[in-house]
Amino acid sequence: MMNLFFPINKKIAFFLVILSISFQNTIAQEVKSGFWNQVRYGGNIGLSFGDGFFSGTIAPSAIFEFDRNFALGLGLNATFNNRKNTYKSTILGASFIGLYNVIRDLQLSAEFEQLNVNRKYDTSINLPNENFWAPALYLGAGYRSGNVTFGIRYDVIYDKSRSVYSDPWSPFFRVYF
Incomplete structure (x- = not known):
């Protein structure tokens, strides 16, 4: 049975979650290092x-x-x-x-x-x-x-x-x- 609210393959969903976490960490590091560099x-x-x-x-x-x-x-x-x-x-x-x-x-x-x-x-x-x-x-x-x-x-x-x-x-x- 397919979920109507989340019709994405589990592998794709896992990949998107990992990508999102990685992207957020990269942004947080840039903000942090940018601030501390000044x-x-x-x-x-x-x-x-x-x-x-x-x-x-x-x-x-x-x-x-x-x-x-x-x-x-x-x-x-x-x-x-x-x-x-x-x-x-x-x-x-x-x-x-x-x-x-x-x-x-x-x-x-x-x-x-x-x-x-x-x-x-x-x-x-x-x-x-x-x-x-x-x-x-x-x-x-x-x-x-x-x-x-x-x-x-x-x-x-x-x-x-x-x-x-x-x-x-x-x-x-x-x-x-």
Whole structure:
């Protein structure tokens, strides 16, 4: 008896199912590899130490390149500071960055960074512990050569009393692979 709803030979049906699965996997791989081919990874690792002072930072980031000129990305930031007999601080945060290459060698950037600062002072200093959010909005320009960009950026919403940085101007060095 022939099925009226599926009047196709079983061998042909099996072949079509296998072909469909193969085609879907190929499309999924193209979409996945196409997306990941446009993602670049980078970040920052920093160490600073001196007479009774230590600071360590790890700040991974990733960008998605829409084309040769424009990219958007996200970053994370974790910093630990310790000044012997003075304070310890933990800084955790995230950032959102936009990059635009005006010409091949000139890159403009805009980056919003939001950091949570937790400072604990030594009891002998008699200062209250602090926990606050420190936003920053950087506008920058840099020279780009291949995967490397270096330049300067300025925090347009800089607040000396709440910033973790001593100045609104800061140099940067970016590498994305």
